Structures are given as C-alpha cells and as structure tokens.
Amino acid sequence: MGNVYNSLVEIVGAEYVSNQPEETFFYSRDPGLSEPHNPDFVVMPKTTEEVQKIVLLANQEKIPIVPMGGSLTLSGLCIPLKNGIVLDLKRMNHILEINEQSRYALVEAGVSHGVLQSYLNRKHPRLMHSAPDAPPMNTVAGNVAIHGSGHLSQETGFHSEMVQGLEVVLPTGEICYTGSCSVVPKWFARAPLPDLAGLFLGWLGTTGIMTKLSIRLYPKPLKKDVLMFVTENPDYMPDIIYNVTETKMAEDVNLFAQPKPDWAEGFQHTVINITGNSEEEMSFKRRLIRRSLHKYIHNKVGGFMFVLPMIKPGMMEAPMRTLSNFADVEKGGGFEYIGVIIPTENFPILYRDAIQIAEKYRPKWSIMCRVIGRGHSMMFSYAWPFNRADPDDMEMAKKALHESNISGLKSGGVIWKPEVEGQRMMMEAMDPHTLKLLQTIKKTLDPNGIMNPGNWEAK
Amino acid sequence: MSRLKFDKKICASCETYDCLVKCRYQYLDLEKAKEERWKLIKGEDSIVLTDCVTCYSCEEYCSYGNHPFYQIVDLQEEKGIYPAPKPITNQQIKSVAPIGKRKAEELDDPVVSLCAFPEAKRSLKGNFFDGPPSFIGRDYFCNLMYLHFGKSSVIKERLPRIIDNIWNDKMSKSESKELLCYHDECFGTFTSWAPAYDIDVPFKPIYFYEYLYNQLRENADHINPLNSKVAYQRPCSNRLCPEQQHWVDDIFELVGVERVKRQFDRDEALCCGSILRMQGRDDLAHDLQKKNIEDMVAADVEFCVFNCPFCYYTLSEMVKEKNIKPIMMVDLCNLAWGDPKK
Numbered sequence: 032m033g034n035v036y037n038s039l040v041e042i043v044g045a046e047y048v049s050n051q052p053e054e055t056f057f058y059s060r061d062p063g064l065s066e067p068h069n070p071d072f073v074v075m076p077k078t079t080e081e082v083q084k085i086v087l088l089a090n091q092e093k094i095p096i097v098p099m100g101g102s103l104t105l106s107g108l109c110i111p112l113k114n115g116i117v118l119d120l121k122r123m124n125h126i127l128e129i130n131e132q133s134r135y136a137l138v139e140a141g142v143s144h145g146v147l148q149s150y151l152n153r154k155h156p157r158l159m160h161s162a163p164d165a166p167p168m169n170t171v172a173g174n175v176a177i178h179g180s181g182h183l184s185q186e187t188g189f190h191s192e193m194v195q196g197l198e199v200v201l202p203t204g205e206i207c208y209t210g211s212c213s214v215v216p217k218w219f220a221r222a223p224l225p226d227l228a229g230l231f232l233g234w235l236g237t238t239g240i241m242t243k244l245s246i247r248l249y250p251k252p253l254k255k256d257v258l259m260f261v262t263e264n265p266d267y268m269p270d271i272i273y274n275v276t277e278t279k280m281a282e283d284v285n286l287f288a289q290p291k292p293d294w295a296e297g298f299q300h301t302v303i304n305i306t307g308n309s310e311e312e313m314s315f316k317r318r319l320i321r322r323s324l325h326k327y328i329h330n331k332v333g334g335f336m337f338v339l340p341m342i343k344p345g346m347m348e349a350p351m352r353t354l355s356n357f358a359d360v361e362k363g364g365g366f367e368y369i370g371v372i373i374p375t376e377n378f379p380i381l382y383r384d385a386i387q388i389a390e391k392y393r394p395k396w397s398i399m400c401r402v403i404g405r406g407h408s409m410m411f412s413y414a415w416p417f418n419r420a421d422p423d424d425m426e427m428a429k430k431a432l433h434e435s436n437i438s439g440l441k442s443g444g445v446i447w448k449p450e451v452e453g454q455r456m457m458m459e460a461m462d463p464h465t466l467k468l469l470q471t472i473k474k475t476l477d478p479n480g481i482m483n484p485g486n487w488e489a490k
Numbered sequence: 491m492s493r494l495k496f497d498k499k500i501c502a503s504c505e506t507y508d509c510l511v512k513c514r515y516q517y518l519d520l521e522k523a524k525e526e527r528w529k530l531i532k533g534e535d536s537i538v539l540t541d542c543v544t545c546y547s548c549e550e551y552c553s554y555g556n557h558p559f560y561q562i563v564d565l566q567e568e569k570g571i572y573p574a575p576k577p578i579t580n581q582q583i584k585s586v587a588p589i590g591k592r593k594a595e596e597l598d599d600p601v602v603s604l605c606a607f608p609e610a611k612r613s614l615k616g617n618f619f620d621g622p623p624s625f626i627g628r629d630y631f632c633n634l635m636y637l638h639f640g641k642s643s644v645i646k647e648r649l650p651r652i653i654d655n656i657w658n659d660k661m662s663k664s665e666s667k668e669l670l671c672y673h674d675e676c677f678g679t680f681t682s683w684a685p686a687y688d689i690d691v692p693f694k695p696i697y698f699y700e701y702l703y704n705q706l707r708e709n710a711d712h713i714n715p716l717n718s719k720v721a722y723q724r725p726c727s728n729r730l731c732p733e734q735q736h737w738v739d740d741i742f743e744l745v746g747v748e749r750v751k752r753q754f755d756r757d758e759a760l761c762c763g764s765i766l767r768m769q770g771r772d773d774l775a776h777d778l779q780k781k782n783i784e785d786m787v788a789a790d791v792e793f794c795v796f797n798c799p800f801c802y803y804t805l806s807e808m809v810k811e812k813n814i815k816p817i818m819m820v821d822l823c824n825l826a827w828g829d830p831k832k
Contacts, residue, residue, distance in 0.1 A: 261577045294585035298577055310811050314776075321772045327575070328770030334575030337768050340803050341609060 035092055039074050039116075042084045047075040047122065058099070058109075058117045062358070062366045064417075064429055065107025065450050070097070070117040077122045079198060079206060079242040086240065087204040089116060089481050097483045098236045100173025101143060103165055105368045106450035108177065108235050112485030120170070123242065129155050133219045134248040135195050136160065140172040140241050144181075144350070147171060151248070159183075159251040161190060162349040164399075172241045177448040178233050178372075180401050180410050182304070182349040183249055185276070185284045188404040190246070191232040195220055198243035199231055202477035210245070218245030230472065235448075236483040238476045252282075252306035254313050255347045260301040260324055262333040265382040269375045271301055271333070274323040276406040280316040282306045284402040288382070291395065299382075300336070304347060354414070360395055363418025365425070367432055370412035370447035371439030375402070378409060384438040385413050392431035393417075410447060411439075451485060458489050494686035496561035498531050500554050509548035509558040514760065515774065516541045530561055538562060539571045543771065544638040545761050546729035559637075566640030574769045579639045582768075588629045588651060594659040597623035600701060601660060602670040606631040607799045610672055616824030622670075629655050632679040634727070638765045649679070650689050661693040668694045670701050674797055678730025699737035699797075702823055706744045714828040715746020718793055721786040721814070722749055723805060724759035725798035738797075741819065745826035750789035754782050762801035783808055793817050 039048040049055065050072050060067035071094070076082045089096040095115030102109045111117055123139035126147065130137075136147060144160075145167025151158050161183035163174055171190075174181075179190045187193060196210030196218040209227040212218040221228055231239050260271065268286065275281055283304040290296045303320055307313040327333030338346070345353060358366035373381055382398065389396035393415040401410045413435050417428040436453045439446050440460055446453040458466055470489055474480075507523035510516065516538065518526060529536035539562060548558045566572060572579055586606055602624040604610045615621045630652060636644040661669060671677035680695040706713060722738055735756070742749050754760045760782045763775035786794055786809065794809045794816050796802040806816035817825070 261575075261581055263577045263580065293587070293589075294581055296584070298581055310808075318772065318776065325770075331572065331575045332577070334578035334770050335767060335772075336578060336581065337764055337800075337803075340807075 035088065035094065036072065038088050039072055039085065042081050042088070043074055043076050047077075049073045055117075058102075058111070058119070060110060061102055061105055061107060062364065063105035063107060063450070064365070064367055064425070064432055065110055068111050068114060070111040071114050072116045073119055074116055075119045075122045079123075079200065082118065082120075082123075082200045082240055082242055083204055083206055085116065085118060086200050086202065086481075090202070090204060090479050093479055094481065095484045096240075096481050098140075098240045100140065100170030100176075101166070101168045103169045103173070104177055104448050105366060106448050106453070108448065108450070108483075108486065112451065112483075115481070115484075118240065120172070120240075120242075126150050127243065128218070129158070129248070130217075130219070131155060131158065133217075134158060134250075135218060135245045136248055137196075137218050137243065137245045138171055139243055141170055142172075143168050143170050144174065148349075151251075155248075157251055158248040160246060160248050161187065161193060163190070164350045164354050166355050167350060171246055172244055175232060175244065175246070176234070176236060176241065179448075180403055182283045184410075185402045185405065186282060187247070187249070188407075191228075192404075193247040194228055194232065195245040195247060197228050197231060197241055197245075199239040199241055201239045202479070202482045206242075207239070212245065230476070234473075235486045237473055237487050238482060240482075253308045254310070255304065255306050256313055256317065257338060257343055257346045258303045258305065258317065258320060259336045259338050259346075260303065260327075260333055261336050262299045262301070262327065263297060264332065265299055265379040267327065267333060268299060268301070268378045268382070271324060271327070272375050272378075272402055272406050272409070275301070275303060275320055276402060278316075278319045278323045279405070280305060280319045286400040286402075287398060288386070289397040302346060354399070357397060357414065358416055361416035361418050361424075363416065363420055363424070365417035365419040365428065366414070367417065367428055368412060368414045369432060369435055369450075369453075370410050371435075371442075371444035372403075372447050373409050373411050373439075373442065373444035375406050375409050377443045378411070380442040381411055381438065381444060384442060385411075385435065388431055388434045388438060389413065389415065392427045392434075411444065412447075454487055455490075458487075494557045494560050494683065496557045496564075500556045501527065501531050501558070501561075504552075504554060504556075506553060508551045508553055509556075510538065512551040513548060514758070515543045515545065530558065530565065533565060533568070535569065535571075536565075539566050539569065542566070542573065543761060543766055543769065543774070544573055544640070545726045545765075546637070547726070547757075550729045550732050550757065560642075563637050563640055563642050567642055572640045574639050578768050579641065582639060583636070583641065583644055586628050586631050586633070586635075588631075588648060588655070590629065591627060592629045592655055592659050593625075595623075596663045597625075597660055599664055599666045600668065600670050600696075601625070601664055602672055602698070603630065603656070603676055605671075605673040605676050607673065610799060610818075613818055613820040613824070616821065616827070619820075619824075624672075625656075625660050630660070632673075632676045634675045634679045634683060634730075638768075645679075645683070646687060649684060649687075653680075653684065653689060653691055657692045664693075666694075667692070668696050670696050670698050672698050673727065673799070674725055674731060674734075675727035677734070678727055682730050697731070697734045697737060699734065699741060699819065702820065703737055703740050703744065706741065706823060706826075709827075710744070712828060713745060713826050716822070716826050718747045719750050719789065719791045720747045720793040720795050720822075721752060721789060721791045722755060722795050723762060723782075723797075723801050724755065725796075725801050726761055726765075727798060738819075741823065745822060747793070747822070750791055752785045752789045754785045762798070762804040764800050764804040767804075779805065779808060783812055783814075786814055787812050793822065795819055795822055 123141035128137040161181035163181040196212040510523035766775035
C-alpha cells in the first residue's frame with residue numbers, strides 16, 4: 032500500500048492524496064442510512080490525464096476506485112464498499128466553454144450546479160441550466176450519473192437526457208468520447224451516432240469516470256410566477272398533471288404533501304411554476320393553466336391557493352432552500368431522500384403507501400414529486416430526517432427505507448439512485464436477459480472489477 | 491334582535507331590490523332580482539347563493555338598512571353551497587386556526603392589532619410612528635374572512651375565544667382600553683359583527699385611519715404635501731363600517747393628495763380579485779382587475795393607495811406594471827411626514 036500511496040503522490044502531488052483517518056473518515060459515509068466504509072486513499076486529481084494515470088494504477092494494483100462529485104446522493108453511492116481509492120473530482124472545476132448560440136455548457140466533472148448557475152448569471156444572463164433541488168455543491172456530472180432531475184425537467188426530461196457529450200476515462204484507462212465531440216470538436220449533440228453515453232449514465236460510476244461533459248442550456252425568461260393547486264384526493268393527481276402539462280404552459284410542476292405546517296396536512300399541493308418575458312405572456316399562461324383545471328374548481332374538489340407574495344420567492348428559487356433546511360430539522364445529522372420513478376397514473380397507489388409508511392415510522396416526513404417530461408413519468412420522493420445519535424430512530428428510518436423500496440417496486444415504479452439493497456431488489460425484479468446484458472457490459476468495460484465495486488453487482 | 495339579522499318583512503316590502511340590481515358581479519334585471527329576492531326570503535335555492543362573490547356590497551346597497559349579505563351567507567352554509575372549492579375552504583380554516591401561542595404582556599397606549607399580517611409591522615416603524623406596541627397572530631385573528639367562504643359557523647365558534655385572548659393578553663392592563671384596528675375587517679368584527687351575535691367586546695375598537703388623521707393633524711408642521719394624484723382601492727371589508735369612509739378623504743387632504751374621480755371608487759369600488767381567485771372565478775377576477783387598473787391609468791394617478799394588505803398583495807405588481815406606485819395608507823403618511831417646517 033505504501034507503493035500505491037507514493038505512486039498517487041507522484042501523479043497528483045502530496046497535497047492531494049491522503050490516507051489519514053481524519054480525512055478518510057469523511058469519505059467513508061454520507062448523511063443517509065448506508066453503513067460507512069473507509070477508503071484506503073482519497074485522491075483529488077486536477078486533469079483528465081491524472082485521472083487516467085490513477086485508473087491505470089488501480090488496474091495494475093487491482094484496487095477499487097470510486098468516483099465522487101458532491102457525495103450528496105444520500106444512498107451511499109460514493110461510499111467505498113470494498114475500500115480502495117475515492118476519487119474526489121472537485122478540483123476539476125473548470126467551465127471550459129459556454130456556447131451561446133447552440134446553448135450548451137462544457138464543464139469538467141467537478142463543476143457544481145451552484146458554480147455553473149452563478150457563472151451563467153454573471154456572464155451569460157440570457158441562459159440558464161436545469162438546477163436540481165439539492166445543495167448547490169452537487170456536481171453536474173454526479174447528478175447526470177444518477178439520472179437526476181431539476182427545474183427544467185418537466186419540459187425537457189431527466190438531466191441525463193440533457194447531456195450532449197461526454198469525456199470518459201474507461202476502467203481500463205483509455206480516454207473516450209461520446210456524441211458529436213467524438214467526431215468534430217464541438218459538443219452539441221448525441222445524435223445521430225450510436226448513443227454510447229448510455230454506457231455511463233445511470234451506472235453509478237461502475238463503467239467509467241466522467242471527466243468532462245456538455246449539458247444543455249436554455250433561454251432564461253425575465254419573469255417567474257408560481258401557482259398552487261390544492262386537492263384532498265390523490266386519485267385526481269394523474270388527471271391534474273395531464274391537464275396542466277397538456278397546456279404546455281408550465282415550466283416546472285411539482286407536488287408536495289406533508290404533515291407540517293398544520294395547514295398542509297391532508298392536502299396535495301401541485302406547485303406550478305410559469306415563466307415568460309412579459310406580463311402579457313405570463314397572464315396568458317396563468318389563464319390557460321387555471322382553465323385546464325376548471326372542472327375540479329367547478330366541482331369544488333380542487334382550487335388555487337392564494338400564494339402570499341412573500342412566500343413566492345422561496346417557492347420559485349432554484350434550488351429550493353426549504354428542502355435543505357428540512358434535511359436538518361431533527362438536528363441529528365441524518366437525512367434520507369429516496370425516490371421512485373413512476374408512470375404518472377401510479378401516483379395514487381404510491382402516495383397512499385408512502386403516507387402509511389411515513390406515519391408508521393417517521394414523525395417528520397415529506398413527499399415531494401416532480402413531473403418529468405410533460406408527464407411521461409414522475410420522480411416520486413420520500414424524505415425524512417433522522418437522528419444519527421439515536422439507534423432506535425436509525426432503526427425506524429431503516430425500516431422506512433426498506434418498506435419504501437418494496438412499495439416503490441410493487442406500485443410499478445423503478446427505484447431512483449438506489450442504495451445497494453435497492454439495486455439488489457431491482458436486479459431481482461429485472462428481466463434476466465437484461466441483467467445478463469448489464470453484467471456483460473460491465474465485465475467488458477471493467478475486466479478487473481475495480482469501478483465502484485459492490486454496485487450493480489448481481490449475486 | 492340582532493342588528494345584523496335579516497328582516498324578511500323589510501325585504502318583502504322592498505321594490506327596488508337594490509341589493510341585487512346594484513350588485514357589480516351578478517347581472518340581474520329587475521324582474522330576475524324580484525324573483526331571486528323571494529327565494530332568499532323563503533330560504534330556497536337561488537342563483538344568488540351560487541354566484542355571490544361575498545364582497546359585502548349588498549349590505550351597503552340596501553336602502554333599508556337590512557342585511558341581505560348575512561342572509562346569503564347563512565343560506566350558503568345551511569345548504570352547503572360554498573363559494574370556494576372545498577380544499578381551499580378547509581385549508582383556509584386550518585391555516586389561521588388558534589394554536590395557543592399566546593403571550594400576555596403589558597402594553598403602552600396606543601396598542602395596534604395587526605390582525606394576521608406580520609409584514610404590516612414594518613409600517614409602524616417609519617417616520618410617522620415610533621414603533622407603537624402591536625400584536626399579531628392566529629390567537630388574535632378576527633376570523634371574519636370566513637364570510638368569504640360561507641362559513642359563519644367558524645367565526646361564531648372562534649371569535650369569543652379570540653376576544654378573550656386579546657383582552658386577557660394585551661388589553662386588560664392598557665390604560666385607555668382602546669385598540670387600534672389596522673385592518674377594516676377587525677374593526678368591522680368588533681364594532682358590528684360581534685355585538686350582533688351578543689359577543690361582548692370589553693375594549694374599545696378605534697379605526698386606524700382616525701388615529702392616523704389625528705396624529706397628522708396634531709403634527710401638521712411635519713407634513714410636506716405630496717401634491718400627487720392617487721387612486722384608493724377601497725377594500726370589501728370597509729363595507730362593514732362604511733361610516734368610517736370619510737377618514738380616507740380627510741387624510742388625503744392633510745397629506746396633500748388628490749383622490750381622483752374615477753368610475754370604480756367609493757360605492758362602486760371593485761373587489762381586488764384575491765377572493766375571486768380562491769373561489770375559482772378567474773375570468774371574473776381577470777376582468778375586474780383589468781377594468782379597475784385601466785380606470786386608474788385613465789385617471790393618470792401616481793399612487794394606488796391600499797388599506798387591506800390582501801388587496802395590496804393582489805394588485806401591487808399589476809399596478810406597478812402600469813407605472814403606478816402601490817402604497818399602504820400608513821406608508822403614504824410616512825412619505826408625507828418630513829422635518830418640521832421652520
């Protein structure tokens with residue numbers, strides 16, 4: 032191991048390698064419920080070439096390697112289950128290109144959503160990207176690797192669908208490109224080539240290390256507003272989503288349900304964000320959306336809440352800080368935020384299940400959902416804080432997580448960014464030929480099994 | 491007999507049906523109004539019950555001092571014809587229910603009730619005021635808004651407790667026992683609605699504008715006339731205490747602004763639209779807001795002056811779009827308040 036340490040120092044410099052417990056400790060865990068595992072080394076490369084050298088070294092020494100962005104998945108995906116090297120990519124933090132005309136950003140893997148957003152605000156105020164509702168330190172690359180979603184996902188799909196090109200260090204050390212950048216020196220599209228980006232998106236870092244990516248940018252409207260539709264029956268939700276998305280007038284559509292504050296208990300809140308460049312446009316959009324839900328209003332079973340102007344900015348900010356605040360409401364350092372991607376028509380089943388589970392195990396909980404791609408699917412998430420210092424509370428939180436995974440699958444969903452146990456459940460449910468293909472691809476790309484081992488591993 | 495009790499005999503002898511014919515939101519001709527009037531008297535289903543936007547105006551339009559609005563609201567609740575969708579009504583009922591977060595304190599005069607509007611506290615710390623003691627919150631909220639939801643029963647249930655809370659926690663040790671009511675709705679509740687239902691009000695409600703006026707008059711040398719044209723957005727809750735309307739003109743005169751003559755002011759004032767939106771009457775709200783603001787624009791005003799924070803929330807951005815400055819009355823007074831004239 033001493034040789035490995037010295038080799039790593041040779042690659043990135045002593046300042047950016049550590050095997051000291053006070054540093055590896057922080058890389059052994061995340062705020063979720065997964066058990067900690069210590070890495071042997073933490074390394075912070077600066078360039079793709081350094082990443083390549085580290086991967087070659089790991090291959091040579093047969094040492095596991097776990098790529099890490101913001102480490103905010105909360106499902107232990109950057110915890111080194113079989114020890115080895117955690118590759119912290121935060122030093123690769125350059126925004127390499129903003130193409131105003133073709134609207135994309137080319138960034139290194141350690142660029143966070145917060146940095147990209149701030150950069151665009153300052154230098155390219157007419158452009159925006161889709162920000163997830165996570166703390167701003169979460170990285171663009173990490174988020175696409177888990178099929179994250181954000182404020183523009185209702186209109187345009189998962190963040191992984193917004194990727195236009197990748198630079199990847201393969202598990203065997205080759206540097207490889209996907210999309211237009213593999214043919215010409217521009218990162219503007221994945222089509223019309225065979226879509227190799229799919230070999231790295233959703234694989235949780237088991238097939239390679241993304242070092243650069245191009246992500247779509249969008250026009251930034253001048254005005255924002257938010258409408259909130261309130262119902263007391265989850266059975267209405269699929270139709271409400273259908274009607275609102277049919278108008279094509281909403282930028283973002285979210286739902287939340289929670290027991291606190293007291294005015295929220297028992298209601299489903301559909302939060303509809305609209306944007307535009309003039310009051311005339313905003314007014315038109317508001318009216319069409321309101322009309323789309325007229326039958327609920329007419330039947331007195333749903334209505335638009337009056338959203339106080341002082342509350343609106345918080346509801347329209349991206350990312351929403353309220354979610355991060357909720358994460359620490361127990362003051363116990365634990366937060367679980369799991370999700371299921373579901374077809375919208377399955378919302379009522381999962382909603383009822385989720386409330387039952389929450390009421391059984393968690394005093395403080397929140398259900399938050401985001402409509403993806405005009406209603407093709409929904410990201411249905413459960414969130415609850417827990418007290419890490421209280422073993423009973425930890426146990427209850429683990430039971431809630433386990434039951435939520437079972438419920439998610441049973442209700443026709445697919446577990447999002449699953450922890451190892453969730454991955455196992457999905458692989459058990461998976462078509463056997465698909466599972467075989469998955470394992471074959473993984474084995475082909477990573478013959479030594481060094482990439483984030485323990486994840487997507489069938490027994 | 492309660493002052494607010496609807497008198498069927500008075501209504502039956504009426505031949506003008508002003509309450510319905512003058513209504514700005516239900517377009518009933520004399521014949522139709524006559525027909526619907528009888529239904530209201532008999533307590534039958536009527537289009538009035540379903541179409542009423544709950545603006546209180548009919549109380550003011552009735553030439554005989556009768557109380558058609560309370561008959562409408564009572565019938566709405568009795569028949570379950572609620573103006574707003576059920577989830578909105580239920581959520582509103584929950585959202586400002588008393589929660590037992592009370593604080594007993596000895597407050598110096600003048601004590602101001604800010605109802606349920608925390609942001610109003612800011613206005614009390616301008617040039618004009620020196621931060622008079624005020625209170626706010628769900629345990630002190632008048633609850634009269636439930637008239638907009640056809641839920642008089644909620645007011646009846648909560649108000650006695652609210653008045654007790656105000657008295658015990660805030661007013662019993664006050665020297666003057668006078669409570670300045672920032673919002674028309676609180677003043678209307680304590681001076682009109684509560685006595686009508688035999689609910690004792692142990693303190694003396696003072697209309698906020700009366701206090702503003704007296705302060706301005708006593709300190710006339712501090713006032714720099716604003717020399718502006720203004721539109722006033724009269725709130726629906728002022729229909730509960732129309733006799734207080736004159737304070738608006740009195741204050742405007744002292745601060746040197748001209749309340750422009752426009753179509754939708756005074757008795758003809760239009761609802762801001764917030765309640766209509768909650769009731770789901772979006773097209774109507776849109777039309778009213780458009781007409782109202784166009785009327786202000788045509789009168790070439792610099793300010794749109796508000797009393798009700800809800801009207802302000804609803805219309806302020808819209809008037810700004812038309813280059814009209816939205817301002818609360820107390821802030822207008824703050825604006826006019828300058829250094830003493832030498």
